[in-house]
Every structure is written in structure tokens, then in C-alpha cells.
Amino acid sequence: MEEVGKEENSSHFPFSTTQITNLTDTFFLSSLRFDCCGPAFQSFPSFLAETGYQDVTDSAKTPFQKGHNTDLPSFQYLAQRPELFNALQTVMTAIQSADWMTGLDIFDRSARAAGTTTPQTPIKPFFFVDVGGGHGHQCRRVLEKYPALHGRLVLQDLPEAVEKLAPMDGVKVMAQDFFQKQAVQDAQFYYLRRIMHDWPDASCLKILANLSAAMTGDSRILIDEVVLPDVNVPWQAAMTDVSMACQLAGKERTRAQWESLVQQSGLRLVQIHTYNRLLYTSVIVLEKQ
Numbered sequence: 095m096e097e098v099g100k101e102e103n104s105s106h107f108p109f110s111t112t113q114i115t116n117l118t119d120t121f122f123l124s125s126l127r128f129d130c131c132g133p134a135f136q137s138f139p140s141f142l143a144e145t146g147y148q149d150v151t152d153s154a155k156t157p158f159q160k161g162h163n164t165d166l167p168s169f170q171y172l173a174q175r176p177e178l179f180n181a182l183q184t185v186m187t188a189i190q191s192a193d194w195m196t197g198l199d200i201f202d203r204s205a206r207a208a209g210t211t212t213p214q215t216p217i218k219p220f221f222f223v224d225v226g227g228g229h230g231h232q233c234r235r236v237l238e239k240y241p242a243l244h245g246r247l248v249l250q251d252l253p254e255a256v257e258k259l260a261p262m263d264g265v266k267v268m269a270q271d272f273f274q275k276q277a278v279q280d281a282q283f284y285y286l287r288r289i290m291h292d293w294p295d296a297s298c299l300k301i302l303a304n305l306s307a308a309m310t311g312d313s314r315i316l317i318d319e320v321v322l323p324d325v326n327v328p329w330q331a332a333m334t335d336v337s338m339a340c341q342l343a344g345k346e347r348t349r350a351q352w353e354s355l356v357q358q359s360g361l362r363l364v365q366i367h368t369y370n371r372l373l374y375t376s377v378i379v380l381e382k383q
């Protein structure tokens with residue numbers, strides 16, 4: 095496995111508020127923090143006491159369910175509450191970033207090559223599928239950098255996230271549950287940003303299995319997340335780790351935890367491209383064995 099990390103900068107952390115610069119986004123961030131995350135955090139101490147201070151590993155049994163008095167897994171609960179779900183999507187859109195593409199040669203080379211084909215004569219039917227891509231902000235960033243990919247991108251998310259979106263020029267928008275069979279077969283890249291840290295390992299393996307079944311030999315999965323060292327993690331990552339456990343039974347993963355997860359998935363780890371060495375934000379590239 096090759097390790098690449100060319101970019102070193104101190105730009106934002108995924109869940110920092112440094113990109114929340116206007117009042118509308120501030121309102122949505124507050125709503126997300128107070129109305130969505132707040133009840134879960136308030137229940138966290140009693141939840142831990144009741145469960146014997148164990149790791150939170152079941153998406154349907156977290157402080158979120160206790161705080162919101164529901165049996166529904168968090169995303170199902172949010173999807174039924176447009177004001178909270180919209181707050182989540184608005185905050186995710188506000189903290190979009192194109193940093194991950196910088197120095198990722200495997201993506202750059204393929205994007206340039208795909209840009210020389212047409213939708214009628216493609217190398218692959220679709221170049222880039224943003225799996226769980228929210229309102230499409232990352233697809234927009236890819237198109238900004240590679241305009242020739244117009245028409246070759248797909249945005250997928252839950253129906254509640256995408257069905258009322260305005261059409262996106264150059265991007266096919268579709269409802270897709272990533273726990274179900276993947277509708278787009280044989281794409282060049284399946285991109286997952288801040289998806290895996292929302293889920294415990296067993297759920298991540300199901301997501302990867304569905305993508306693996308859709309891939310051919312030169313398809314790749316790109317996981318855009320933090321890849322932490324065993325010690326001395328940035329405080330932001332530690333806070334996100336606690337937050338993911340509390341809301342979703344998710345977690346931030348160390349390099350060893352990613353390697354173990356990928357090994358269990360049956361996929362091959364091709365490369366870890368660390369694009370921010372202070373925050374450990376990285377793209378993990380996977381292919382079929």
C-alpha cells in the first residue's frame with residue numbers, strides 16, 4: 095500500500111464552525127447543536143452509567159434515542175423532522191471542501207482522462223458517485239475543478255434529502271439507501287465523505303459490501319475521513335469521536351482500525367492520501383481484490 099500526503103495546511107476541521115460565516119448558517123448550526131445534538135449530549139452521562147461505561151455500538155441504542163425518546167435510529171428520526179434534517183444538510187453544505195482532491199493523483203489522472211470522453215462514448219457510464227452526498231455540495235466542487243465531467247456525476251442520499259432538491263446541472267440526483275443494492279453499477283469512483291464515522295463497524299461493512307458488488311476491476315472507493323494516529327490525536331478529532339458515539343454509535347478511526355475494517359470487507363487498501371497533516375483528514379482508496 096502506498097502512502098501519500100502532499101498537502102500540509104491548517105485549514106478547517108470537518109466539524110469546526112470556522113466556515114459558518116453568515117447568520118442563516120449560524121441559525122442552522124445552532125439548531126443542529128441544540129435541538130438535534132443537545133438532547134443526546136444531556137442524556138450521555140446517565141446512558142453511560144446505565145450501560146456500564148461501555149463503547150456505544152448499536153445505532154438504535156445510543157444517547158440520541160434516550161434524549162429524543164425514540165426507538166428510531168438517528169437518521170431515520172431526523173428524516174421525519176424536516177427542520178432538523180434541513181439543519182444537518184445546511185451545516186454539511188456550509189462546511190464543504192475541495193481540499194481532498196489536492197494531490198490525489200489517482201483521481202486527477204482519471205478525471206482528466208474521463209473528461210476527454212463524452213457521455214455517449216464513456217470509458218465508464220459514470221465517473222463519480224457521491225454516496226450519502228447530502229445536498230450535492232461536493233459534486234459541485236468536483237465539477238468546478240473538472241468541468242468536462244458535466245453529466246458524469248451522481249448525487250445519492252436518502253429520499254428526504256434529495257427529492258425536493260432543485261435540478262443540478264451536470265449531476266444526476268437519485269434517492270439511494272446505501273444499505274440497499276447500489277443502483278449505479280461500474281462507476282469509476284464511489285466517494286463517501288463523513289459517512290463511515292456515522293456508523294459502527296458492522297454497518298460500515300454492509301455499506302462497503304453493497305459498493306463492492308457494484309464495482310468492476312478499475313472502480314475505486316474513496317473514503318474521505320480522518321485517519322488518526324494511536325496517540326496525540328487533535329482535540330477536534332477527539333470531540334468528533336465522542337459526538338459520533340453519542341449521536342450515532344459511530345466513531346473516528348485510527349489507522350489500525352481502518353486497516354482492520356478494510357481487511358474484513360475483502361477490499362484492498364490501495365492508498366491513504368493524507369491531505370491535511372495537522373488534522374489527519376485523508377482519502378482512503380479501496381479497490382476490489
Ligand SMILES: C[S@@+](CC[C@H](N)C(=O)[O-])C[C@H]1O[C@@H](n2cnc3c(N)ncnc32)[C@H](O)[C@@H]1O
Nearest residue numbers: 169186226227228251252255270271272287288
Ligand atoms: C454527516 S452527513 C455527510 C454528508 C456529505 N457526505 C458531506 O460530507 O457533507 C451524512 C449523510 O448521510 C446520509 N445518510 C444517512 N443514512 C443514509 C442511508 N441509509 N443511505 C443514504 N444516505 C444516508 C444523510 O442524509 C447525510 O446526508
